[in-house]
Amino acid sequence: MAKADFNVPELGESIEVPAIKEGSMAHSSPFVAKPQFQEALGFKGEIGENWKEDTLEAMGDLLGKYRSLQVYMDICVKCGACTDKCHYFLGTSDPLNMPVGRQDLMRKVYRRYFTFAGKFFGKLGIPGFVGAADLERDMLDEWYSYYHQCSECRRCSVFCPYGIDTAEITMAGREILARIGMGQKYDNEIIGKVYTIGNNLGLPERALADTLEGLEEDIEDDTGVQVKLPLDKKGADILLVTPSADFFAEPHVDGLMGYAKVFHEAGVSWTLSSYASEAANFGMFIGSYKNMREISLRIRKAALELGVKRIIFGECGHAWRVAYSFLNTLAGPFDFLDQKYPIPQHILEFTWGEIQKGTLNIDKSLNDDMTLTFHDSCNVARASRMGDKPGGQFVIPRNVIKAVCNNFVDMDPDTIHEKTFCCGGGGGLLTDDLMEVRVKGAMPRMQALNEVTQESGVTHMAAICAICKSQFTKILPYYGMTMDQIVSVHQLVSNALILSGQEDTDSDDEDDVA
Amino acid sequence: MSTFYAILFIVATLVLVIGVARRVYLYYKVPAPLKIPTTPAPVTRAGVVLRMFREVVFFESLFKATKWTWLFGWMFHIGLALVLARHLRYFMDDDNIFWPLIELIQPFGIYAGFAMVLGLLGLLGRRIFVDRVRYISAPSDYAMLLLLIGIGAIGLAIKFIFRTDVVAVKSFFDGLWVFDWQDLPMDAPLLIHLGLVAVLFLIFPISKLLHAPGIFFSPSRNQVDNPREVRHVADWARKLEE
Numbered sequence: 001m002a003k004a005d006f007n008v009p010e011l012g013e014s015i016e017v018p019a020i021k022e023g024s025m026a027h028s029s030p031f032v033a034k035p036q037f038q039e040a041l042g043f044k045g046e047i048g049e050n051w052k053e054d055t056l057e058a059m060g061d062l063l064g065k066y067r068s069l070q071v072y073m074d075i076c077v078k079c080g081a082c083t084d085k086c087h088y089f090l091g092t093s094d095p096l097n098m099p100v101g102r103q104d105l106m107r108k109v110y111r112r113y114f115t116f117a118g119k120f121f122g123k124l125g126i127p128g129f130v131g132a133a134d135l136e137r138d139m140l141d142e143w144y145s146y147y148h149q150c151s152e153c154r155r156c157s158v159f160c161p162y163g164i165d166t167a168e169i170t171m172a173g174r175e176i177l178a179r180i181g182m183g184q185k186y187d188n189e190i191i192g193k194v195y196t197i198g199n200n201l202g203l204p205e206r207a208l209a210d211t212l213e214g215l216e217e218d219i220e221d222d223t224g225v226q227v228k229l230p231l232d233k234k235g236a237d238i239l240l241v242t243p244s245a246d247f248f249a250e251p252h253v254d255g256l257m258g259y260a261k262v263f264h265e266a267g268v269s270w271t272l273s274s275y276a277s278e279a280a281n282f283g284m285f286i287g288s289y290k291n292m293r294e295i296s297l298r299i300r301k302a303a304l305e306l307g308v309k310r311i312i313f314g315e316c317g318h319a320w321r322v323a324y325s326f327l328n329t330l331a332g333p334f335d336f337l338d339q340k341y342p343i344p345q346h347i348l349e350f351t352w353g354e355i356q357k358g359t360l361n362i363d364k365s366l367n368d369d370m371t372l373t374f375h376d377s378c379n380v381a382r383a384s385r386m387g388d389k390p391g392g393q394f395v396i397p398r399n400v401i402k403a404v405c406n407n408f409v410d411m412d413p414d415t416i417h418e419k420t421f422c423c424g425g426g427g428g429l430l431t432d433d434l435m436e437v438r439v440k441g442a443m444p445r446m447q448a449l450n451e452v453t454q455e456s457g458v459t460h461m462a463a464i465c466a467i468c469k470s471q472f473t474k475i476l477p478y479y480g481m482t483m484d485q486i487v488s489v490h491q492l493v494s495n496a497l498i499l500s501g502q503e504d505t506d507s508d509d510e511d512d513v514a
Numbered sequence: 515m516s517t518f519y520a521i522l523f524i525v526a527t528l529v530l531v532i533g534v535a536r537r538v539y540l541y542y543k544v545p546a547p548l549k550i551p552t553t554p555a556p557v558t559r560a561g562v563v564l565r566m567f568r569e570v571v572f573f574e575s576l577f578k579a580t581k582w583t584w585l586f587g588w589m590f591h592i593g594l595a596l597v598l599a600r601h602l603r604y605f606m607d608d609d610n611i612f613w614p615l616i617e618l619i620q621p622f623g624i625y626a627g628f629a630m631v632l633g634l635l636g637l638l639g640r641r642i643f644v645d646r647v648r649y650i651s652a653p654s655d656y657a658m659l660l661l662l663i664g665i666g667a668i669g670l671a672i673k674f675i676f677r678t679d680v681v682a683v684k685s686f687f688d689g690l691w692v693f694d695w696q697d698l699p700m701d702a703p704l705l706i707h708l709g710l711v712a713v714l715f716l717i718f719p720i721s722k723l724l725h726a727p728g729i730f731f732s733p734s735r736n737q738v739d740n741p742r743e744v745r746h747v748a749d750w751a752r753k754l755e756e
Contacts, residue, residue: 020645065750067546068733074537075728078655079587080640080647081579095649104650117654117720130721131652154734157552159579161569161587162725163734165550289547293754325549325741332745342742382553385739390554418554419578 006436008478009091009443011450015415017084018093025094025440029145030433031185038183040192041291047181052135054180056113059106062175063114065289068168073110075162076100078131082156082166087421088149091440096146099156099166105143106173108133144182147173149437151429152285152318153378153422170427171287178286186431191282194295199244199278205231208274211247219257225499227264229256229272232306236271238263239303240347241279241323242314243466251488252469255315258490259347261497265361266354270312276302279319280466284326285428292322296330309338312345315488317377317465318426320346324384346386348464351493352396355403361498364406370460371407372492373452374398375445375472376420377465391417397464397489404496409456415448423463425471438471439478446479453481462489516698519708520690526715533719534727541731547748555739562738569735586636590662593630596623597669604684624673631666634659658721661710668707676703 035045048054063070082099084090089097096102111118111132118132127133152167177183193202203211212229219227230236240263246256263270276299283292303311311334313323323344328334334343342349354360374397386392394417402408415421424441452458463469463486472486556562568574573591576584600623602616610616638659641651672678679699689696698704717723730736738744747755 017646020649022649064544065547065748067541067544067731068550070544071541071728071731071733075722075725075732077722077725078647078650078652079576079583079637080644080650081576081583083646083650085579095646098646098650100650115720117717128652129657130654154552157734159575161573161576161579162729163552163569163575163732165552165734168550289751290754293751328741328744329548329746329751344742383550385553385555388557390557390739393553418552 004436004439004478006439008439011443011447011479014412014451015090015444015447018090020095021093022095025088025092025097025149025437026142026145028149028434028437029141030148030429030431032144033183033185033188037185037188037192038178038181040195041178041183041188041288043178043183043188044181047140051137051140051180055109055135055140055176058176058179059110059172060114062172063110066168066172068165069172072103072162072164072168073107073114076103076107076164079161081159081161082164085156085159086150086166087153087155087424087444088151088437088441091424091443092149092437094149096142097149099160099164102146102150102166103164103169104131105139105146106169107131109135109139140177140180140182143173144177147177148184148429148434149441151378151422151424151427151441153426154382155378155419155421158382158418167427171284173287174285174428175287178288183286184428186433187282187286187428191286191291191295194278194282194298198275198298200280200282201244201247203244203247203277205274208247208272208277212272215253215257215260219260223499223502225264225502227260227499229260230270231272232274233269233271234306236269236306236308238268238270238310238312239276239299239306239308240270240272240312240314241276241299241344242272243279243316243319244277245466245470246314247277249466249470250473251484251486251491252315252466254491254494255488256490258488258492258494258497259314261494261499262347262351262354262360262490265497265499266350266359271306271308273302273306275305279313279316279323281319281322282428284318284322292326293330296322296327299327300331300334303334304336310341310345311337311343312347312350314347315464315466315490317379317467319466321379321383348396348400348489349386351490352387352400355400361500362404362496363498364404364496366496367405367492368407370405370487371409371456371458372401372405372487373409373411373449373458373461374401374416374489375423375461375463375468376416377463377468378420378422378426380464381418381420397462401462401489401492404492409452409458411448411452415444421445421448423465423468423471424475426465426467430467430470439475442471442475442479446475446481449481450479460485460487462487462492464489515700515705516686517695519698519705520686520695522709522712523687523690526712530715530718534724537719537724538727538731541728545748545750546733546737547751549737549739549741549746550733551737551739552734553739555737557739559738562736566730566735570729582636583640586633586640588633589629590633590637593626593628593633596626597630597666599623600626604680604687627666627670627673631663631670634663634666638663654721658717658723661714665707665710665714668703668710672701672703672707676701678704
């Protein structure tokens with residue numbers, strides 16, 4: 001087991017709702033962005049003397065721009081439906097990690113300064129009677145702490161009778177904090193790298209080209225077939241935009257090789273772009289429409305310059321939310337692309353289409369060493385879709401897995417589909433300075449995985465999100481499991497896909513195949 | 515005293531109507547710049563209407579969340595709806611086309627009164643005994659439940675114990691519309707019942723009771739899932755494109 005200087009939750013029979021423990025995660029807080037990184041994104045460098053005016057001004061601005069924020073601040077009735085739904089609450093017992101607790105951090109300030117009731121009882125000196133509170137400096141630290149213990153996964157919004165989505169409040173909270181000079185280091189430095197280099201990892205074009213060449217060699221060594229991973233190829237039909245973790249991290253990279261093999265077998269021309277070499281859009285994490293838009297426009301620009309007809313996104317959760325739900329809004333209209341295809345399209349929609357057409361030669365038995373389960377990524381599940389029908393985001397990945405694997409078992413129904421639990425590292429929390437909340441927040445998913453491991457002999461969990469994959473790789477050992485138990489869905493496809501011209505995989509003399 | 519109640523009800527009704535209308539206008543005016551329906555979501559407008567119907571009438575999401583809160587909450591709201599319908603007879607005459615319907619509902623309205631109060635007591639119990647719900651409750655949350663319990667319980671008491679002259683009550687409210695002050699029966703239970711109702715009217719537009727109109731403006735519930743097909747840009751966002 002991995003060592004931790006905090007208590008790792010113990011897995012029991014099933015997920016239990018803990019009794020609240022006030023302040024149990026109050027110490028958790030990520031590093032604050034340095035002024036240079038703040039200013040590069042158009043935010044104030046550091047928090048100043050006018051923090052109160054700055055905060056209220058930013059809040060007023062957002063209340064006028066986002067109906068979600070305005071309505072959600074008003075209509076919560078404190079029914080408690082959400083209180084046991086957040087994985088961070090279940091893993092930490094901290095009541096401020098209950099969705100409504102997190103919302104109330106902002107709502108009490110909203111009530112005090114933006115509503116009649118709060119102003120009235122505030123003047124009487126008892127704002128608390130109506131759930132309002134005067135804004136104090138240390139409340140901003142509390143915001144900073146707890147708005148970085150939310151992965152914007154939207155599980156609470158499924159259960160709220162009014163659909164109140166804490167992700168909207170967290171995004172607003174982070175945007176206000178960023179504007180007043182308290183941005184988060186991890187998110188804001190990464191966004192800076194996208195602007196200057198093109199991807200979250202800061203992988204420059206040369207390094208990217210070398211990496212892709214190496215992957216081509218790996219595939220050839222493995223199969224004897226030359227499969228290209230083209231970069232900046234003008235005139236290609238398809239632009240593939242994928243999270244930069246796919247270029248080198250495990251098991252992401254196995255998924256990338258899977259996409260390449262599928263494209264190869266489908267006989268389509270495709271390319272990656274060095275300028276838009278990042279699918280993830282951290283602008284969403286910090287709630288910044290402006291930054292989210294600028295990052296999205298890079299994809300539009302790359303598509304125009306390369307002259308592609310289609311855009312396909314690789315396996316990535318929040319990226320697919322921005323792509324599916326926001327790209328058309330932020331960077332459209334995409335009238336220059338081929339309108340016959342969804343804009344943008346998910347790689348799984350593409351692969352499932354090819355499987356249905358029968359273009360892929362699959363040998364399912366090649367995955368027989370594994371029994372799989374599938375982790376629905378939160379933002380794919382609750383903030384996007386695949387295919388034509390509602391719920392396609394649940395069906396298509398499972399269809400693909402079942403088409404390439406013989407052994408598949410779903411986890412507890414309360415932990416999949418729209419009720420899926422976040423991996424614990426989403427929404428800008430995938431940073432070492434938040435390790436405790438990441439480990440604890442992963443508890444519900446680890447619990448559900450452990451159950452199917454015990455009962456059905458599941459050996460591996462497939463995911464379709466770069467963050468989920470990175471998070472689980474790191475977190476599984478804390479729970480006594482191994483990091484290689486997490487796999488990419490397209491890694492499974494890759495395993496089972498027999499390329500045209502590839503000699504029978506049972507053969508030992510693969511080297512003879514040219 | 516009757517004059518005081520007459521003025522109180524006119525003011526309270528104006529506050530309720532104008533206050534809620536202003537709030538609804540605000541919700542309408544503030545744009546939703548991004549498509550954020552909680553998915554899986556309907557892909558057509560008709561589907562959204564159906565989703566909203568299930569949410570408003572059956573409390574679908576709450577049912578998924580917690581059965582006890584759903585049970586108490588639904589009992590209270592459906593009870594309240596029936597009780598309100600029953601009360602329409604104090605504001606309508608028997609030549610109204612809806613009169614047969616209102617007559618039909620009378621006996622149900624009585625059972626509904628009990629259901630409403632029981633539901634409210636259940637909700638109050640959860641607020642007191644479930645540690646998570648207790649943590650998120652402000653004094654105003656208890657006050658609002660007590661207010662509604664007071665209205666319901668006293669209403670039932672008027673029906674079954676402290677009978678009042680309902681004909682006089684009706685002519686009082688009939689008179690209000692045309693500023694013709696009629697006398698209210700000077701029965702304490704009735705005066706308390708009506709006073710609490712007026713308070714409810716007054717706090718409605720400045721409290722969480724705004725969830726009633728607010729839910730229709732909740733983007734996670736009222737948006738169509740079609741962002742790839744339809745471009746959705748808010749006015750303030752369009753300015754960024756210029």
